[in-house]
Amino acid sequence: MNPQKRNSMKQTFEEAIANRRSYYQISNESPVADEEIVRIIHETVKHVPSAYNSQSTRIVLLLREEHKKLWEIVKKVLRMMLPEEVYAKSEKKIDTSFASGHGTVLFFEDTSVVGKFMEAYPLYADNFKTWSQHTSAMHQFTIWTMLEELGFGASLQHYNPLIDEDVKRTWHLPKEWILIAQMPFGMPLSAPGKKDMKPLEERVKVFG
Ligand SMILES: Cc1cc2nc3c(=O)[nH]c(=O)nc-3n(C[C@H](O)[C@H](O)[C@H](O)COP(=O)(O)O)c2cc1C
Numbered sequence: 001m002n003p004q005k006r007n008s009m010k011q012t013f014e015e016a017i018a019n020r021r022s023y024y025q026i027s028n029e030s031p032v033a034d035e036e037i038v039r040i041i042h043e044t045v046k047h048v049p050s051a052y053n054s055q056s057t058r059i060v061l062l063l064r065e066e067h068k069k070l071w072e073i074v075k076k077v078l079r080m081m082l083p084e085e086v087y088a089k090s091e092k093k094i095d096t097s098f099a100s101g102h103g104t105v106l107f108f109e110d111t112s113v114v115g116k117f118m119e120a121y122p123l124y125a126d127n128f129k130t131w132s133q134h135t136s137a138m139h140q141f142t143i144w145t146m147l148e149e150l151g152f153g154a155s156l157q158h159y160n161p162l163i164d165e166d167v168k169r170t171w172h173l174p175k176e177w178i179l180i181a182q183m184p185f186g187m188p189l190s191a192p193g194k195k196d197m198k199p200l201e202e203r204v205k206v207f208g
Pocket residue numbers: 020021022023155156157158192195
């Protein structure tokens with residue numbers, strides 16, 4: 001689909017799911033007012049289910065200079081860790097695929113909430129950590145698809161745990177929050193790459 005035209009008509013839920021892709025070339029333009037981005041995040045946080053209705057997901061939305069600050073943190077950490085030529089490649093990718101965007105959504109899980117459920121339901125204690133990850137994933141997919149619906153292109157990144165301490169210090173976030181994923185988004189500058197799809201018969205079985 002032509003990236004510039006994606007927002008010209010409302011998509012059905014099914015269409016939005018099919019059109020959500022990973023976009024790695026994005027600009028800092030925005031097809032909507034920032035309030036609209038905040039609105040879809042509020043709607044997601046209100047309505048997406050969580051294990052035992054624990055509501056353990058925490059979201060931080062970084063826009064413009066705050067978003068750029070995040071990717072400077074990622075570069076700073078990688079620069080310290082990677083050989084020079086490997087770092088140079090990562091830096092280029094970060095600059096054109098992530099930092100170049102309009103914003104980044106950070107997904108956290110509040111371990112103090114998860115811990116309370118582990119104490120309250122000792123029989124399922126081990127499951128709560130897994131369910132917390134599932135809960136985060138549901139929020140990630142919903143926001144990813146809703147950003148697509150607004151006309152943005154996004155991708156999903158995982159520089160945690162390397163950046164966790166810097167991120168929490170920079171935005172004064174509670175120590176109980178663990179960073180799960182980063183979702184940079186912006187105006188798509190190119191169509192997403194071709195996607196390999198395994199045959200459905202291998203992946204879906206229907207009985208009855
Ligand atoms: C759990 C999960 C973790 C992922 N981690 C990364 C990541 O760290 N970096 C990245 O560029 N893409 C990541 N992706 C994106 C996938 O590579 C991508 O969704 C997949 O190749 C299908 O492509 P599509 O998003 O265009 O449909 C992740 C996706 C999922 C579901």
